Amino acid sequence: MTDSVYEISHLTLVPRRHIGRIVGAVAVVGILASIVYSFAVGQIEWSYVAEFLTVPVILRGLGNTIVMAVCAMLLGLALGVVFAVMRLSDNPVLKHTAVAYVWFFRAVPALLQLLLWFNLALIFPTIGFPGLFSVRTVDVMTPFVAALLGLGIQQGAFTAEVVRAGLQAVDKGQYEAAQSIGMPRLQMLRRIIMPQAMRVIVPPVGNEFIGMVKLTSLASVIQFTEILHSAQNIYYANSRVIELLIVAASWYLVVVTALSLIQIRIEKFYAKGVRPVGGEA
Amino acid sequence: MTNEALHLHAVGAEPLVVAADVRKRFGSVEVLKGISLQVAKGEVLSIIGPSGSGKSTFLRCINQLERLDGGAIFVGGELIGYRRVGDKLHELVDAEIARQRRSIGMVFQRFNLFPHLTVTENITEGPVQVLRERPGEARDHAHALLERVGLGEKRDAYPSELSGGQQQRVAIARALAMRPKLILFDEPTSALDPELVGEVLTVMRDLAASGMTMIVVTHELGFARDVCQRVAFMDRGQIVEIGEPRHVLGQPTQKRTQEFISMVRT
Ligand SMILES: Nc1ncnc2c1ncn2[C@@H]1O[C@H](COP(=O)(O)OP(=O)(O)OP(=O)(O)O)[C@@H](O)[C@H]1O
Numbered sequence: 018m019t020d021s022v023y024e025i026s027h028l029t030l031v032p033r034r035h036i037g038r039i040v041g042a043v044a045v046v047g048i049l050a051s052i053v054y055s056f057a058v059g060q061i062e063w064s065y066v067a068e069f070l071t072v073p074v075i076l077r078g079l080g081n082t083i084v085m086a087v088c089a090m091l092l093g094l095a096l097g098v099v100f101a102v103m104r105l106s107d108n109p110v111l112k113h114t115a116v117a118y119v120w121f122f123r124a125v126p127a128l129l130q131l132l133l134w135f136n137l138a139l140i141f142p143t144i145g146f147p148g149l150f151s152v153r154t155v156d157v158m159t160p161f162v163a164a165l166l167g168l169g170i171q172q173g174a175f176t177a178e179v180v181r182a183g184l185q186a187v188d189k190g191q192y193e194a195a196q197s198i199g200m201p202r203l204q205m206l207r208r209i210i211m212p213q214a215m216r217v218i219v220p221p222v223g224n225e226f227i228g229m230v231k232l233t234s235l236a237s238v239i240q241f242t243e244i245l246h247s248a249q250n251i252y253y254a255n256s257r258v259i260e261l262l263i264v265a266a267s268w269y270l271v272v273v274t275a276l277s278l279i280q281i282r283i284e285k286f287y288a289k290g291v292r293p294v295g296g297e298a
Numbered sequence: 299m300t301n302e303a304l305h306l307h308a309v310g311a312e313p314l315v316v317a318a319d320v321r322k323r324f325g326s327v328e329v330l331k332g333i334s335l336q337v338a339k340g341e342v343l344s345i346i347g348p349s350g351s352g353k354s355t356f357l358r359c360i361n362q363l364e365r366l367d368g369g370a371i372f373v374g375g376e377l378i379g380y381r382r383v384g385d386k387l388h389e390l391v392d393a394e395i396a397r398q399r400r401s402i403g404m405v406f407q408r409f410n411l412f413p414h415l416t417v418t419e420n421i422t423e424g425p426v427q428v429l430r431e432r433p434g435e436a437r438d439h440a441h442a443l444l445e446r447v448g449l450g451e452k453r454d455a456y457p458s459e460l461s462g463g464q465q466q467r468v469a470i471a472r473a474l475a476m477r478p479k480l481i482l483f484d485e486p487t488s489a490l491d492p493e494l495v496g497e498v499l500t501v502m503r504d505l506a507a508s509g510m511t512m513i514v515v516t517h518e519l520g521f522a523r524d525v526c527q528r529v530a531f532m533d534r535g536q537i538v539e540i541g542e543p544r545h546v547l548g549q550p551t552q553k554r555t556q557e558f559i560s561m562v563r564t
C-alpha cells in the first residue's frame with residue numbers, strides 16, 4: 018500500500034516556472050530597447066560621432082588623458098607605498114606625518130587641489146633654492162605639472178590606506194619567518210610582505226586607477242588638454258555638444274575596459290601559490 | 299648557576315647559548331622572571347611546561363623577536379641585541395640584529411612558509427638574498443636539503459600543495475639552508491595531525507644526531523626523553539627543574555613538575 022507513494026519513476030516531471038524571471042527579463046529588455054530607440058531617433062547626428070572619434074585633436078587629448086592617468090597613478094602608488102610604510106613604522110614622527118598626509122589630502126576635494134597647485138604662483142612667485150637657483154613659478158607650474166601634482170598627491174593619500182590594509186593583511190608569522198632568516202626590514206617588505214600584500218592591494222588599486230582615468234577630466238579646468246577638454250574645444254566651435262560628449266565617453270569606455278583586462282592579468286600573477294577559493298588545488 | 303656550571307663541565311663543551319637572568323614583561327605582567335641556562339654546542343635541550351608559562355617568549359627573546367627587559371643572552375659568545383663598547387652597552391641597529399639572526403634558525407608551530415614562493419625558492423630565499431650565495435649553488439644546496447628531509451620530489455610545489463608535515467619539513471630545510479649554529483623549535487608538531495608528527499620528529503632526530511645545537515619547545519615527552527640531553531621544565535616564567543630526561547621526566551623532584559608530567563602522560 019505504502020509502496021505506491023514511493024513509486025514515482027513513471028510520473029512526468031514538470032519543470033518549475035520562473036514567472037518572476039520572465040516578467041523581469043521582459044521589463045528590462047523593454048526599457049533597454051526604448052532607451053536605444055530614443056537615442057537612435059533623438060537629435061544626435063551619429064555621423065558626427067564617427068567622424069570626430071579619430072580626429073587628431075581628440076586623439077591628442079586621449080593621449081594626454083592616458084599619460085596623465087598613468088603618471089599621476091605612478092606618483093600616487095609611490096607616495097602610497099612610502100606613506101603606508103611610514104604609517105606602520107615605530108618612529109612616531111614618521112607615523113604622524115603619514116597620518117597627517119592622509120588626513121589632509123583625502124579631505125580636500127581634488128578639483129580644489131588642482132586649482133591650488135595651478136595658482137601656486139599667487140603664494141610663491143618664485144621657487145628655488147636661495148642663492149643657488151630660482152625660477153618663476155608660473156613657468157614651472159604648467160597645466161601638466163599642476164595636474165600631475167594635484168592628482169598624484171591626492172591619489173597617494175588614498176593609495177596609502179589601501180597599501181596599509183594590504184600590509185596588515187599579511188600574517189604576522191610571515192614577518193617573523195622573514196626576520197628569522199636574517200632579512201633586514203626593507204628587504205623583508207620588498208621580497209616577502211609586498212608580494213603577498215599585492216593580492217589585497219591590486220583590486221582596489223585597479224578601481225582607483227579607473228577612477229583616476231576619469232578624474233583627469235577635472236584637469237580641463239586648469240587648461241590641461243585631456244580628452245574632455247579637446248571635445249569641449251571642438252563643440253565650442255561647431256556646437257555638436259552631445260556628439261562630442263559621446264566621442265569622449267566612448268574613449269573612456271575603451272580605456273577603462275583595457276585597464277580592467279590588465280588588472281585581471283596582474284591579479285592572476287599575484288595569485289601564485291594560492292589555492293583558488295572554492296576550487297581544489 | 300652551580301648546577302649549570304657542573305653540567306657544562308660534565309659535557310666538556312663550551313656553551314653556545316648562555317641566558318643570564320632573562321626578564322620580559324608584557325604590560326604589567328612579568329612573563330619571564332629571570333631565566334638562566336646554558337646550552338652546550340651540539341646539545342639538544344627541550345623545554346616543556348604548561349601553556350602560558352613563557353616557553354615561546356623565551357625562544358623569541360633568543361631570536362630578538364622580543365626585546366628583553368632585563369638580563370642578557372649570548373649566542374656563540376656574542377651578546378644578543380647589544381654591542382659592548384668599554385663599559386657601555388649600545389643597542390644594535392636593525393641591520394646588525396638581522397645579521398645576528400642569520401646564524402639562528404627558527405622553526406615555527408604554524409610553519410610560516412612563504413606562500414608565494416615554491417618549496418625550492420622558500421629555501422634559497424635566505425641564502426641568495428641575505429647571504430648573497432650564488433643562485434645555482436643555493437638551489438643545489440636546497441635540493442640536497444630536500445632529499446635529506448625526504449621531499450626531493452616536491453621541489454617545485456607551492457606550500458599550499460603540501461601536507462602540514464611536509465610543510466614543516468620544508469621549514470626545517472629552510473632554517474638549515476642558512477647554515478645556522480643553533481635552531482630554535484617552537485612546538486614544531488603541535489599543529490600537525492597525529493599521523494604526521496612522526497615524519498617531522500624523524501627529521502629532527504637525524505638533525506640532533508648530526509650534532510646540531512637545538513632548543514625544542516615541545517609537548518612530545520617521548521622525543522624529549524629519547525633525543526634530548528637535557529629537559530627544562532618551565533612554569534609561570536621560571537625554570538622549575540632542569541636536568542637529564544630520566545631525572546626530570548622519570549623522577550621529578552619538584553611538585554609542579556610531577557603534576558605537569560602526570561597530566562601530560564594521561
Ligand atoms: N605579544 C604579547 N602581548 C601580551 N602578552 C603576551 C604576548 N605574547 C605572549 N603574551 C603572554 O605571555 C605569556 C607567555 O606566553 P608564551 O606564548 O610565551 O607561553 P607558552 O609557554 O609558549 O604557551 P603555549 O604552550 O600556549 O604556547 C602568556 O600569558 C601570554 O598571554
Ligand SMILES: [Mg+2]
Pocket residue numbers: 353354355484485
Ligand atoms: Mg608557545
